[in-house]
Amino acid sequence: MVGETSTGAALACLGALVWLLGGRHYGMRRARLLLAGGGVVATGPPGPERLLAELRLRERWGAEWWALVAGAVIALLGASVIPVVAGAAGVPVLRRVRLARQDRRARERRADAVIALCGALAGEVRAGRQPGEALLRAARDSGGLGDARAAVVAAARFGGDVPGALAAAARQPGAEGLLGLAACWRVAVDQGAGLAAGLDRLDGALRAERDRRADLRAQLAGARATAVLLAALPVLGLLLGTAMGADPLRVLLHSGAGLGCLTAGAVCETAGMWWAARIVRGAEAV
Numbered sequence: 001m002v003g004e005t006s007t008g009a010a011l012a013c014l015g016a017l018v019w020l021l022g023g024r025h026y027g028m029r030r031a032r033l034l035l036a037g038g039g040v041v042a043t044g045p046p047g048p049e050r051l052l053a054e055l056r057l058r059e060r061w062g063a064e065w066w067a068l069v070a071g072a073v074i075a076l077l078g079a080s081v082i083p084v085v086a087g088a089a090g091v092p093v094l095r096r097v098r099l100a101r102q103d104r105r106a107r108e109r110r111a112d113a114v115i116a117l118c119g120a121l122a123g124e125v126r127a128g129r130q131p132g133e134a135l136l137r138a139a140r141d142s143g144g145l146g147d148a149r150a151a152v153v154a155a156a157r158f159g160g161d162v163p164g165a166l167a168a169a170a171r172q173p174g175a176e177g178l179l180g181l182a183a184c185w186r187v188a189v190d191q192g193a194g195l196a197a198g199l200d201r202l203d204g205a206l207r208a209e210r211d212r213r214a215d216l217r218a219q220l221a222g223a224r225a226t227a228v229l230l231a232a233l234p235v236l237g238l239l240l241g242t243a244m245g246a247d248p249l250r251v252l253l254h255s256g257a258g259l260g261c262l263t264a265g266a267v268c269e270t271a272g273m274w275w276a277a278r279i280v281r282g283a284e285a286v
Helices: 002-036 048-060 065-078 082-126 131-141 146-157 162-169 178-191 195-243 248-253 256-285
Strands: none
Touching: 065 082, 065 248, 082 131, 082 178, 082 195, 131 146, 131 162, 131 178, 146 162, 162 178, 178 195, 195 248, 195 256, 248 256
């Protein structure tokens, strides 16, 4: 009776997840189309707009929801609701990891855009253009200024405080190189120094810093792979136990000793992953 109740609860959770990921959003999209298009909903092959909407939906519902799906599947196999609860608890953790990875990639892309901006600005200055006009052209051809592009362009076009605007733009994650650009601009304008020469040195320094970060990530790739492999070993043990007919899920989920071992293993696994991530973050910070 308890096993049937647990299985039914797991099936209900899996059905709710499928409804959340699919049916509700399909109904919402259909309602938006009806309200926006006068009641006409196109049928047939999906167009580019619909494909883009689907991609945005997939980004919103990231891969972390597969933890809940995996928990529901294990709950069905082990006739227990504990894996569903564990999968649901893992969703926010995995979402945080995914968002942190996205933020890191966004910072790296913005840092590359700042390097491209410095190179383009140096080329425009060498071509004989005034610093303000050169900055306008370089900002148009690269995205190094990010969300502060309008403020910097306005300052350059109307004779405002360009170094101050660049310093404000440098507060964006990954755009710290704009502080060097602001310093080069201030020195060139106030003291008449060569802006192109300063930009060349700044470009070289930013590229060297980027290469050092890439080299550090390459050196830490082995440590990350080892940590992931060690974290996956308990899953391999469960698969081996199942193949040998030991039924580890029943032991772990339906006995006091098994629940104790499961709790202790989960605590050790979490602590090990946290410690490995802390070591990697410390190495990256240094």
